[in-house]
Amino acid sequence: MIVVKDLKRYYGSGQNTVKALNGVSFEIKKGEFVAIMGASGSGKTTLLRILALLDDATAGEYTIRGLKVSSLPEAERSYYRLTQVGYVFQDYALINEMSAAENVYVLSMMEGKSKKESYEIALEALDKVGLTGKQDRIPDELSGGEKQRVAIARAIAKKPDIMFADEPCANLDTNNSKQVLDVFKDLNDKHGQTIVMVTHEQWHTEYVDRVITLEDGILVSDEMMDESGEEK
Ligand SMILES: Nc1ncnc2c1ncn2[C@@H]1O[C@H](COP(=O)(O)OP(=O)(O)OP(=O)(O)O)[C@@H](O)[C@H]1O
Ligand SMILES: [Mg+2]
DSSP: EEEEEEEEEEEEEEGGEEEEEEEEEEEOOOOOOOEOOOOOTSHHHHHHHHHTTSSOEEEEEETTTTTGGGGGGGGEEEEHHHHHHHEOOOOOOTTTTTOHHHHHHHHHHHHHHHHHHHHHHHHHHHHHTOOOOOOTOOGGGGGHHHHHHHHHHHTTOOOEEEEEEEEEETOHHHHHHHHHHHHHHHHHHHHHOOOEEEOOOOGGGGGSEEEEEETEEEEEEEHHHHHTOOBO
């Protein structure tokens, strides 16, 4: 579903050039749940942002479902990003003044759906992340894990091809982290959602099928996991 060939992302120029990604290649199949790991500064966020079309690569090729997105015109990239890509941020990125349901349905409404239809889509998405009955709460009235699950509901409401999450549990305690990871696992198991998640916690690998590890902008290992999170 995703094919990445020799992807590079450099920041700055001349002596100050930072090679955040220095030639990374891999493929991700539909329905896979992949973790991207590596030390701080190894290029994880840079990679995820390029895959989610939030940033451009300096060089290399990037194909989604046969579509060479790395060379699409910006208007088509924007459309793809808005309608096909789900992105979950470390800090939830919710709007504080809006209820859980409103945070989820604002995107559907932007796409031109009616308020009633958008609200129904939002309730269904909130249900999938275990937040039935909490649709009227504003973010301040939710725990960290619940806030992150609202953000996941917002991402799945558009039924994305691929869901990306950059350290979604970084601000959460173990209990809330487990709830969030269980939601991802459930979406992956029951709905075949393709998920690419950046994490630095080894125990999170119990939830995923595969672990890609970066070091200084280079892919240093790519391993399939078994049920217990051990390498196969
Ligand atoms: N906008 C930018 N301008 C210049 N350098 C950048 C920029 N964004 C990232 N970098 C550099 O690129 C490298 C990779 O950064 P990136 O954010 O991808 O790392 P990361 O693996 O996500 O780290 P962390 O685990 O700390 O989130 C780092 O050396 C970083 O300083
Ligand atoms: Mg990062």
